[in-house]
Amino acid sequence: MRDIETVEYFHLLFLAQLGARLDKKLYALKGGCNLRFFWKSSRYSEDVDFDVQTIARHTLQKNVEAILRAPGFNRILRSSRIQLLQFSASKQTDTTQRWKVHLQSQTSGVDLPTKIEFSRRSFDPGIVFGPVDPEILHAYHVRPIIASHYDLEATFAQKIDALLGRRETQARDIFDLAFLAERGATGSRLETEREKLAKAREIVLSAPFDQFQSQVVAFLPPEHQPYYGTPETWHSLRENLVRNLEKL
DSSP: OOHHHHHHHHHHHHHHHHHHHSOGGGEEEEHHHHHHHHHOOSOOOSSEEEEEOSSOHHHHHHHHHHHHHOHHHHHHHHHTTEEEEEEEEEEEOSSEEEEEEEEEETTTOOEEEEEEEEEESOOOSOEEEEEOOHHHHHHHTOOOOEEEEEOHHHHHHHHHHHHHHOSSOOHHHHHHHHHHHHHTOOOTTOOOOHHHHHHHHHHHHHOOHHHHHHHTGGGSOTTTHHHHSSHHHHHHHHHHHHHHHHHO
């Protein structure tokens, strides 16, 4: 596996083990892994993120760390020449629980950091229950995984909020929004005023190409990188997204 595939494989195994330990109705996958596993995005995700409710903080911590320490879980990783070097509960509050994880692939020997994060808040409308894309599972020889996650319109609304709420612009938000618009997201669940959409347009147009290269192109399959790794493609992607935002 390439390094980004090693991290993705870990995310898939963790998602499967989480579903075996906790009621799937109590958490929902969101962010980049939701886009990748359920909506066929070509961008690999650095981290795995969930919304969670009802589960007590100490109960969630106990279950997550039991998964990470489980001999069976680590045996599966080792069978794919992956080692879980270490993990730490870097943030454990009533609103956010986060673990930093360090993996190492025997193929590259590189330290591969990733995060597991749960946000404890009310679920957004638009949670659906379904299977992870079978093509991704087949690539890793992983058995079917079913999980709760956010639908297309909810994911689009969350990405708009992320774009507007960050201190620093993230090119991956722009790529994800453009992808969701291409998949048919219409903004039907947006609760954003016109002024904020105008601000989103400014943010999209201000994001530099070098940021797109480091945050997005580097996390795409090799066969997609030549096309996306040009300033012309980045300009076209942003212009198309701006036109979609203006329709809203």
